[in-house]
Amino acid sequence: DIVMTQSPDSLAVSLGERATINxxxxxxxxxxxxxxxxxxxxxxxxxxxxxxxxxxxxxxESGVPDRFSGSGSGTDFSLTISSLQAExxxxxxxxxxxxxPHTFGPGTKVHVK
Amino acid sequence: QVQLVQSGAEVKRPGASVKVSxxxxxxxxxxxxxxxGITWVRQAPGQGLEWMGWISGYNDNTxxxxxxxGRVIMTTDTSTSTAYMELRSLTSDDxxxxxxxxxxxxxxxxxWFDSWGQGTLVTVSS
Numbered sequence: 001d002i003v004m005t006q007s008p009d010s011l012a013v014s015l016g017e018r019a020t021i022n023x024x025x026x027x028x029x030x031x032x033x034x035x036x037x038x039x040x041x042x043x044x045x046x047x048x049x050x051x052x053x054x055x056x057x058x059x060x061e062s063g064v065p066d067r068f069s070g071s072g073s074g075t076d077f078s079l080t081i082s083s084l085q086a087e088x089x090x091x092x093x094x095x096x097x098x099x100x101p102h103t104f105g106p107g108t109k110v111h112v113k
Numbered sequence: 114q115v116q117l118v119q120s121g122a123e124v125k126r127p128g129a130s131v132k133v134s135x136x137x138x139x140x141x142x143x144x145x146x147x148x149x150g151i152t153w154v155r156q157a158p159g160q161g162l163e164w165m166g167w168i169s170g171y172n173d174n175t176x177x178x179x180x181x182x183g184r185v186i187m188t189t190d191t192s193t194s195t196a197y198m199e200l201r202s203l204t205s206d207d208x209x210x211x212x213x214x215x216x217x218x219x220x221x222x223x224x225w226f227d228s229w230g231q232g233t234l235v236t237v238s239s
Contacts (some may be wrong), residue, residue, distance in 0.1 A: 040225040042162075049212050049229035050154075050162065061227065093162055099222050102152070102175050104162040 002096050003020045005019035012113040019081040021108045028074045038098035041079045048066035115139040117230035118139040124236045127191040130201040133233045135213030147172040152216045171221035203237045210234050
């Protein structure tokens with residue numbers, strides 16, 4: 001199974017400031033035939049189901065604000081919130097869909113400083 | 114607008130089974146089954162997300178997490194666009210919120226989960 005790790009576990013950011021979450025996979029998520037990284041990011045607000053933010057490591061889902069961006073390739077990825085808003089307080093999970101089981105990272109909790 | 118609506122909370126005794134439903138609206142399994150399957154993810158209290166398995170809309174194949182093999186069955190009813198997840202021989206470790214989600218597929222390969230149900234709390238207690 002591919003093991004996903006995230007850092008930090010928790011992140012306190014002032015409103016309007018940048019937040020960056022890191023995700024690392026135990027093996028490469030880059031599929032050579034199409035040069036795509038099989039990684040997604042989800043946001044889970046308290047008491048809510050997860051919500052898809054990013055797929056293919058950097059493609060923003062329709063309707064997701066452009067302050068959210070994904071980057072990285074191979075085994076190292078990042079999710080950046082360029083200017084934190086109050087509604088961005090949530091836990092963020094990365095997930096690989098390169099192979100089953102589709103494992104998730106343990107999550108990073110983002111809150112307001 | 115795609116919506117997945119799950120059945121209500123359940124309380125079960127250890128050793129019992131639970132069956133959770135997930136009804137889709139805004140799209141039908143029959144029309145879009147070629148491109149979308151259904152996956153199930155669970156979340157123990159205060160914990161992270163655990164992938165349980167997936168049923169393909171492309172060919173109805175299933176793929177279950179190794180630790181649930183033999184205890185979980187995922188099915189779909191195309192006529193009602195409803196997916197089901199049955200988990201047997203419940204223990205207290207199965208307590209948590211169970212989510213269904215629509216999974217984007219390409220020729221039967223599952224990708225990201227783009228719409229989620231609201232979650233169903235399953236409590237296993239004697």
